[in-house]
Amino acid sequence: MTAMRLTAWEEERLLVFTAAELARRHRQAGLRLNHPEAVALISDAMLEAARAGASHEEVEAAGRAAVDPGDVMDGVRSLVDEVRLEVLLGDGTRLIVLVDPLGGADDVLHPGEVRLASTATVPDGEGPGEDRERRTIVVRNGSRRIVRVSSHYPFERVNPRLEFDRLAATGFRLDIPAGASVRWAPGETHEVGLVRYGGRLGAER
Amino acid sequence: MRRLSPTERLARYGPTTGDAIRLADSDCWIRVGEDRQAPGDEPIWGYAKNIRARMTQREPREPVVGRPEASGPAQPSELDVVIAGAVVLDPFLGVVKADIGIKDGRIAGVGRAGSSDVSDGIDLVIGPHTVPIMGYGLIATPGAVDSHVHTISPELLPAALSGGVTTLITAGFEEPPWAMERTIAAFEGWPLNLGLQAGARSEGPGAAGSLDALLAAGAVGFKIHEDYGAYPELIDRVLAYADAHDVSVALHTDGLHESAELEDTVAAIAGRTVHAYHVEGTGGGHVPDLLGLVREPNVICSSTTPTLPYGVAAAAEHVAMILLNHGGSWAVPEDIELVRERIHPPSMSAEGPLHELGAIAIVNSDSQGMGRIGETVRRTIQLAHVMKAWRASEAAAGIPGLLPLPASEWDDTARVLHYLAKVTIEPAITHGIADEVGSLRPGRLADIVLWRPAFFGAKPELVLKAGYPAWGPLGDGNASLERSEPTRYRPNWGASSGAAPLLGVTFVSVAAAAGTAAGEALRRRIGTRRRFVIGHGLRGITRADLALNRAAPPVDVSPVDGSVTLAGRPLAVDSVAEVPLSRRYFLR
Numbered sequence: 001m002t003a004m005r006l007t008a009w010e011e012e013r014l015l016v017f018t019a020a021e022l023a024r025r026h027r028q029a030g031l032r033l034n035h036p037e038a039v040a041l042i043s044d045a046m047l048e049a050a051r052a053g054a055s056h057e058e059v060e061a062a063g064r065a066a067v068d069p070g071d072v073m074d075g076v077r078s079l080v081d082e083v084r085l086e087v088l089l090g091d092g093t094r095l096i097v098l099v100d101p102l103g104g105a106d107d108v109l110h111p112g113e114v115r116l117a118s119t120a121t122v123p124d125g126e127g128p129g130e131d132r133e134r135r136t137i138v139v140r141n142g143s144r145r146i147v148r149v150s151s152h153y154p155f156e157r158v159n160p161r162l163e164f165d166r167l168a169a170t171g172f173r174l175d176i177p178a179g180a181s182v183r184w185a186p187g188e189t190h191e192v193g194l195v196r197y198g199g200r201l202g203a204e205r
Numbered sequence: 206m207r208r209l210s211p212t213e214r215l216a217r218y219g220p221t222t223g224d225a226i227r228l229a230d231s232d233c234w235i236r237v238g239e240d241r242q243a244p245g246d247e248p249i250w251g252y253a254k255n256i257r258a259r260m261t262q263r264e265p266r267e268p269v270v271g272r273p274e275a276s277g278p279a280q281p282s283e284l285d286v287v288i289a290g291a292v293v294l295d296p297f298l299g300v301v302k303a304d305i306g307i308k309d310g311r312i313a314g315v316g317r318a319g320s321s322d323v324s325d326g327i328d329l330v331i332g333p334h335t336v337p338i339m340g341y342g343l344i345a346t347p348g349a350v351d352s353h354v355h356t357i358s359p360e361l362l363p364a365a366l367s368g369g370v371t372t373l374i375t376a377g378f379e380e381p382p383w384a385m386e387r388t389i390a391a392f393e394g395w396p397l398n399l400g401l402q403a404g405a406r407s408e409g410p411g412a413a414g415s416l417d418a419l420l421a422a423g424a425v426g427f428k429i430h431e432d433y434g435a436y437p438e439l440i441d442r443v444l445a446y447a448d449a450h451d452v453s454v455a456l457h458t459d460g461l462h463e464s465a466e467l468e469d470t471v472a473a474i475a476g477r478t479v480h481a482y483h484v485e486g487t488g489g490g491h492v493p494d495l496l497g498l499v500r501e502p503n504v505i506c507s508s509t510t511p512t513l514p515y516g517v518a519a520a521a522e523h524v525a526m527i528l529l530n531h532g533g534s535w536a537v538p539e540d541i542e543l544v545r546e547r548i549h550p551p552s553m554s555a556e557g558p559l560h561e562l563g564a565i566a567i568v569n570s571d572s573q574g575m576g577r578i579g580e581t582v583r584r585t586i587q588l589a590h591v592m593k594a595w596r597a598s599e600a601a602a603g604i605p606g607l608l609p610l611p612a613s614e615w616d617d618t619a620r621v622l623h624y625l626a627k628v629t630i631e632p633a634i635t636h637g638i639a640d641e642v643g644s645l646r647p648g649r650l651a652d653i654v655l656w657r658p659a660f661f662g663a664k665p666e667l668v669l670k671a672g673y674p675a676w677g678p679l680g681d682g683n684a685s686l687e688r689s690e691p692t693r694y695r696p697n698w699g700a701s702s703g704a705a706p707l708l709g710v711t712f713v714s715v716a717a718a719a720g721t722a723a724g725e726a727l728r729r730r731i732g733t734r735r736r737f738v739i740g741h742g743l744r745g746i747t748r749a750d751l752a753l754n755r756a757a758p759p760v761d762v763s764p765v766d767g768s769v770t771l772a773g774r775p776l777a778v779d780s781v782a783e784v785p786l787s788r789r790y791f792l793r
Contacts, residue, residue: 036792084689111230112659117223121210150253152260179249198325
């Protein structure tokens with residue numbers, strides 16, 4: 001039996017198509033596009049390019065070219081900060097993510113923008129929480145592989161192939177922002193700052 | 206170590222103390238008053254991040270034992286869920302950058318989450334059974350409480366959730382009792398809290414028995430509506446019954462002046478607590494001077510979405526809206542004439558300034574009965590935007606009791622909290638449910654709406670019901686990641702029929718509380734798995750008991766055209782032609 005057998009995934013393509021058709025009609029009428037209209041047009045252009053056999057890079061380019069930044073309402077370039085879409089390429093389903101496809105920084109309105117209280121960087125030692133003990137140690141990577149250590153790993157327990165004074169590191173972690181990390185290439189040596197933990201570990205001397 | 210610049214810090218952890226955030230495309234800005242996270246010890250999940258054993262996740266102190274009676278094996282001290290680094294926007298807490306801890310479906314705290322092994326000042330413990338939700342860069346508000354809902358059709362419910370509403374207090378028309386029970390049962394599959402205010406339609410000696418039956422069927426309060434009779438004697442009898450049973454009463458007064466005028470209704474209320482609906486008047490009630498109710502501190506006043514903010518087309522849409530919502534007919538000229546007399550632009554114009562004063566305390570929808578449930582929050586933020594401009598204009602000069610002018614062009618925090626309260630804590634207090642909803646203070650249900658600031662008030666990022674993902678913009682189900690286009694507001698796991706009854710609660714009166722004969726009988730009849738929660742402590746409330754909207758100004762209201770003055774100054778805002786949180790965001 002040769003029924004059409006559309007999956008929900010295929011029906012969703014029709015939803016993008018319909019939204020994009022509406023957006024095209026609005027654009028033809030001289031209306032500036034809103035956020036869902038712009039996203040629909042970008043998505044539709046990428047799906048069409050993929051359907052016509054384009055490569056991953058060509059599909060991305062089609063998405064970036066789909067909407068003229070001058071055709072959207074003020075604020076919409078800024079609102080469309082990312083478009084995620086899965087298209088069907090020759091080698092199967094592939095993910096495309098366009099970041100800032102319309103150039104949001106140049107927009108005249110920035111919905112949800114943050115106005116910083118200060119743009120000056122706090123000098124070393126003057127930030128909140130910076131009263132903790134700090135020390136500097138030299139660490140060499142004796143491994144044949146790249147080693148990375150993140151902010152909150154107990155430094156005395158890192159990969160044994162990192163060579164340094166472990167006793168001096170006890171109770172300390174890397175003095176870098178939460179969620180950041182430091183990279184050692186094989187054989188590489190870095191001088192790194194350590195900061196004493198807060199809490200129970202920081203109190204145990 | 207090289208310190209992060211403020212811009213780099215913003216990219217990693219979102220705004221901090223002193224930073225200002227524009228709400229969507231409006232002119233309203235909130236300013237972060239406090240950052241409760243520890244700089245340098247922010248908990249953050251992911252590749253090379255720190256919510257792991259040995260880091261900001263604390264190792265259990267004692268062997269983990271299952272808690273078959275509760276929701277999982279989390280230890281007593283550790284969270285079920287942490288929302289890390291969100292900007293909490295709450296009528297009581299203000300604007301606070303913090304971690305939100307959730308335990309057993311409730312707010313455990315708004316503070317500093319992590320491990321007390323590695324950080325100082327931890328009041329919320331992340332353990333090996335804590336789900337991390339990254340809130341950095343997002344705004345968290347309490348789920349909105351819509352206190353004027355007509356459950357006309359189930360289509361309301363996706364609209365409510367997509368607009369950030371998680372609690373519905375209804376406004377009559379679900380009765381009689383057999384129908385009310387079915388409505389309560391129908392909510393079994395929806396991750397929403399529900400309280401039915403049943404229509405009180407009897408005024409004779411048998412009224413008490415009729416009201417008893419409504420409470421036994423699960424009503425949390427009553428609604429008096431002129432289309433079923435809002436006579437002074439009926440008002441008196443229902444309020445007396447409500448005082449004796451600690452239940453709410455919502456009032457839509459006699460717009461015809463058939464039995465009573467404004468002064469007669471006020472006399473019938475006789476200083477008792479009542480929630481007056483759509484006091485602007487177009488929604489129904491004493492024509493054209495219903496707004497006079499704002500003078501009475503015992504009358505908690507609300508107004509509804511269609512006239513908020515006052516727009517240039519507000520009057521035009523109302524003939525059809527009133528006629529078709531109240532049994533009128535285009536074929537009956539008298540019906541149309543009645544309807545036209547209900548529409549008074551001067552009172553629409555006064556409504557915004559009365560919200561600004563806090564004299565009208567609550568915004569609610571009047572869903573499908575002259576209002577739009579998905580716009581309860583949106584309209585309220587639009588109103589804050591419009592009233593900010595009015596407050597700074599000559600029109601507001603000399604009017605006593607207004608919010609102070611903001612100290613900075615980028616700090617409307619007081620105004621935003623004042624307006625947010627109208628859809629969260631004020632209706633929660635008014636309906637005796639403030640220990641469950643309306644705020645993110647510890648102990649409340651974790652009914653939390655997360656918003657990207659760019660979409661604030663228009664389209665939520667994620668709606669959590671009792672701490673569990675219930676609703677949001679979901680994408681392609683086959684995709685290799687979430688939120689692949691096309692994204693649509695859809696049920697998340699919490700909206701599945703199996704999970705929803707664990708998340709939504711049903712508000713009832715003490716007469717049908719769990720454990721009472723009536724309550725247990727009701728639970729058996731409808732086979733509910735939802736928790737029954739008592740609305741309580743709501744008699745004797747006055748506007749002074751509300752959080753932020755507490756004024757009862759001595760306004761004068763014209764009985765001729767509904768125009769309002771205060772201290773000799775007109776209370777009037779011009780109708781607007783354009784609103785934010787609107788055409789940029791919605792495909793229509």
